[in-house]
Amino acid sequence: MTTGAAGQHTLQVQEPFATSLRRGLPLVWATGSGDDLTATLGWGEAFRATARGLDRFGTLDDAFTRWAARQGPDANPVAFATLTFAHDSSAESVLVVPQLIGRWAGGVLTVASQVAEPVGARLPRPSVPGEFEELELLPGTLTRQRYRQAVAAAVGRIADGEVEKVVIARDLLATSPDPLDVPALLARLQEANTASWTFHVDGLVGSSPEMLVATTGDRVHSQVLAGSAPVTGDVGLDDVTATRLAASAKDHAEHAYAARSVAERLETVATVSTRDPQVKRLRRIMHLATDITGTLHDHHSALALAGIVHPSAAVCGTPTDVAFRVIAELEGFDRGRYAGPVGWVDARGDGEFVIALRCGQVTADGTAIRLFAGGGIVAGSVPSDELAETARKFLPMYEALSPVDRP
Numbered sequence: 003m004t005t006g007a008a009g010q011h012t013l014q015v016q017e018p019f020a021t022s023l024r025r026g027l028p029l030v031w032a033t034g035s036g037d038d039l040t041a042t043l044g045w046g047e048a049f050r051a052t053a054r055g056l057d058r059f060g061t062l063d064d065a066f067t068r069w070a071a072r073q074g075p076d077a078n079p080v081a082f083a084t085l086t087f088a089h090d091s092s093a094e095s096v097l098v099v100p101q102l103i104g105r106w107a108g109g110v111l112t113v114a115s116q117v118a119e120p121v122g123a124r125l126p127r128p129s130v131p132g133e134f135e136e137l138e139l140l141p142g143t144l145t146r147q148r149y150r151q152a153v154a155a156a157v158g159r160i161a162d163g164e165v166e167k168v169v170i171a172r173d174l175l176a177t178s179p180d181p182l183d184v185p186a187l188l189a190r191l192q193e194a195n196t197a198s199w200t201f202h203v204d205g206l207v208g209s210s211p212e213m214l215v216a217t218t219g220d221r222v223h224s225q226v227l228a229g230s231a232p233v234t235g236d237v238g239l240d241d242v243t244a245t246r247l248a249a250s251a252k253d254h255a256e257h258a259y260a261a262r263s264v265a266e267r268l269e270t271v272a273t274v275s276t277r278d279p280q281v282k283r284l285r286r287i288m289h290l291a292t293d294i295t296g297t298l299h300d301h302h303s304a305l306a307l308a309g310i311v312h313p314s315a316a317v318c319g320t321p322t323d324v325a326f327r328v329i330a331e332l333e334g335f336d337r338g339r340y341a342g343p344v345g346w347v348d349a350r351g352d353g354e355f356v357i358a359l360r361c362g363q364v365t366a367d368g369t370a371i372r373l374f375a376g377g378g379i380v381a382g383s384v385p386s387d388e389l390a391e392t393a394r395k396f397l398p399m400y401e402a403l404s405p406v407d408r409p
């Protein structure tokens with residue numbers, strides 16, 4: 003043990019990332035690969051706030067700010083948060099300040115206490131990997147057929163002029179007779195999705211490629227994704243697909259709604275510049291991606307900024323309020339935290355929130371995970387193509403849950 007700058011103990015452990023993930027079931031935020039893999043992990047609970055309704059962002063932000071102010075001027079505690087997509091969700095939005103915060107980089111886990119007098123805060127010992135799970139994949143609320151029908155209905159509403167773009171999602175339930183080995187799931191997600199942010203907050207687990215908002219000081223950044231095409235692993239074929247995606251009028255139209263929604267909302271609080279869309283290639287799918295950067299006029303925490311830009315048209319639609327209502331009507335299920343912001347924020351307000359995509363929510367008893375995937379519907383969208391696109395968006399979770407082929 004050594005003494006840190008804030009007068010608190012720090013501990014360094016040299017170990018692989020997968021071992022750090024096995025110490026209890028930490029809160030997790032991880033990205034990168036090889037020597038560039040970095041992660042923030044949290045253990046224990048020094049403070050927890052929950053919120054519902056339209057003001058859930060403000061409620062959590064205020065609660066954290068008040069709690070952090072009581073920790074003394076030198077402390078800069080980090081909180082993890084996951085917020086629901088819809089204000090009227092039956093799920094809770096949650097913010098947790100872990101007692102211990104660990105930063106993993108270059109094979110070394112550096113752990114510090116976030117509270118002056120941690121009560122029973124001890125870095126858990128690594129656990130043994132669980133038995134391989136026999137997973138059963140069950141249809142969710144929207145079966146394949148009902149998903150295609152919902153997309154067709156959305157295309158009809160667009161043709162009628164009710165809405166311009168709407169994102170329709172479906173769900174799947176993966177069940178196991180035994181509790182899921184979440185650390186193993188997280189390790190596999192991180193290994194396979196190094197250009198994404200792998201997270202675990204309050205049972206929400208996934209690897210999202212879409213940075214909703216990241217802020218350091220007065221600088222703010224967002225990378226909007228919308229418009230998709232498959233990645234096969236055959237580089238020649240994928241190059242052709244990328245060229246086609248970059249030239250697709252339909253995908254650019256779908257993308258532009260999303261990029262505009264974020265840029266317009268950030269412009270209310272920052273001086274913003276928007277780059278031209280590029281193709282961002284992931285392991286199984288590629289997207290059109292627009293980087294938006296800005297300088298904030300006044301202080302806003304990352305959590306407050308997430309509340310300003312959420313829900314973007316990458317997960318809701320245009321106009322926002324109409325698309326929100328159409329989603330409720332056509333999907334007919336509660337998205338919970340899927341498509342809501344998930345990330346971390348510190349007491350200075352710096353932080354990163356991705357959109358909770360390519361993810362699932364572990365059930366309370368730990369033996370099932372509800373997976374979600376959706377797609378942006380615009381004029382010209384074809385239901386069977388959209389179904390195939392959602393199947394591809396399930397792959398990061400599905401492959402991490404089912405790492406070996408079984409007959």
Ligand SMILES: C=C(O[C@H]1C=CC=C(C(=O)O)[C@@H]1O)C(=O)O
Binds near residue numbers: 315
């Ligand atoms: C809604 C999802 O993806 C969004 C992000 C990127 C591309 C999208 C699309 O092309 O439809 C979606 O807007 C999802 O993964 O569930």
